[in-house]
Amino acid sequence: MAHLVRIGTRRSKLAMTQSGMMQRAIGRALGVADADLAEAVPLVEIVTTGDRVQDRRLMEIGGKALFTKEIEEALADGRVDVAVHSMKDVPAEQPYGLCIAAVPPREDARDAFVSELFPSFADLPMGARLGTASLRRQAQALALRPDLAIEMLRGNVDTRLRRAADGDFDAILLAVSGLNRLGFESVIRERLSLNDFLPAPGQGALALQTRVEDIDAVWVAALNDPDTALAVAAERGAMTALEGSCRTAIGAHAEMVDDRLRLTTEMLAPDGSARWRRSADLSDPRGADAEDRARDMGMTLGAAIHAAAGDQRTLP
Template sequence: MNAKIIKVGTRQSQLALTQSGQVIKQLEKLCQQHGLPYTFEIHKIVTKGDQILDVTLSKVGGKGLFVKEIEQALLDGVIDMAIHSMKDMPYELPAGLTIGAVPKRLTPQDCLVLKQGASFEDLPQGAKVGTSSLRRSSQLKHARPDLDLQWIRGNIDSRLRKLETEGFDAIVLAAAGLTRMGWEERISALLPVELCVPAVGQGALGVQCRDNDNEVTKLLALLNDEESALAVAAERSFLGTLQGGCQVPIGAHATIVEQSAAGAVLELTGIVGSPDGNTLLKEIRRSTDPVQLGRGVAEHLLSNGARNILEDVQKAGL
């Protein structure tokens, strides 16, 4: 039997290609185990987010910047599946597309890469800290108003170089990205979720396909990690209810805390912060229904001040 080629779309950054290669290895192993006649071919696609590096993500539209061109290639039949960082994905998916799998998630936590020291507390008074995220800067300013938060864009390796060349005391990155690149030794300290709630879907990948492609959806069902998918579903429901993107300081973190007769019990922490860090609203709830859980946490925050914060951010055009 001739192997069918499945075309896999990805961004062309070093991280995107590395994580796509890791997913393809998992798929190849599954094909061997189940006797499936597929081979995989990577297609590199340039997205708008990859082209605009001189302004913060929030200024150019936030969510969707790193996926739209790839999703269009899926819709056009140029590729058969796409591998995304889940935190880049808007809540609303284009008609005809679905998330076929969420592979096992790495840690969703943010981390510090420090010039000196080994913890957040080691940062000196007034330290210059680089981040590309309003969510991170809002929470870090809330914890340490003395910090000098500065925006920093670029791929992981270019941001690590800027730590050395542009006078930063620390930069904040997703720990999962460094782990996938094999650069765990660069992690000075993981930021506790109590200090910095991660981005929706951070640490998780989403493998997207056409919802009418039965062959690919069956294959991706073998790759899907149920616990990771449930946690991401709760976080994305929170995101969808808030209608938030990169231009809004929001974060969510879901974990399975126990198994009950009704199924896995998820605990979701959701936050909405003001860009200046002065206000940080937080809610923690539990449920076996991820969609209801995300919606409930978001609605609670909206009715307790988050709506005003989000409206102010959008008016200010941050």
């Protein structure tokens, strides 16, 4: 059987798990038998710069685009037909000729508190060592607990969990969605509140990226979840206005509430000493132009926060 859709994916266990989920979903949409799936919808493994460099924060080596660049090059060159990304790793601007064609249903968007010693974030003792590579999580944790010692933690999920189990940290913060997809729900001691730890834009969602000319492929509509796509459009609008990168601590989360889309977004000083937050609702979120209006709402909120925060918003 000839290849129908080639999926570009990172090699990490989480990326392969997520891409495997999409492989099966695309196969179902195309009527491919399970026995033919590996040949008809193959996974093409691509090592990214973000995977190779594990000893520094992303902001020191070029930002989160380092998790997508090599896969996007393969997509643009025609070596793969769709890329599966964690939405929170996808930069605000799409490379020329590429687009986010589908956004599948979202997993839990919250952050997870993981610790061998303590049952919750609030139970951490004074000066506890908290592991994270996320500037957002660092700022949010310090906004609540300025006494904590934030220590850099990179690597795949297995590596991070092993370091926590080995006692390198008193606790670590991870995305609930990744732990759920990997079957590691049992390590979660607390699912942190959206109010205290507003997630990264797109957290818990996947992005299926294609070439622009493939946006109407037969499988695309089958995998797209309109409510998730709408929420992500609002969050990424805020990210665009806030210049969302690994040098800015920002959070954004949108969800349907009583037939309205409610978006909350925030920016924090990296040391947690200041926090700027705004919320807004989008009425009539089912209209034909709903995604454009959601994105505009996000950009408006983000611009207001950007103006309020001024020069306090980034690391030096």
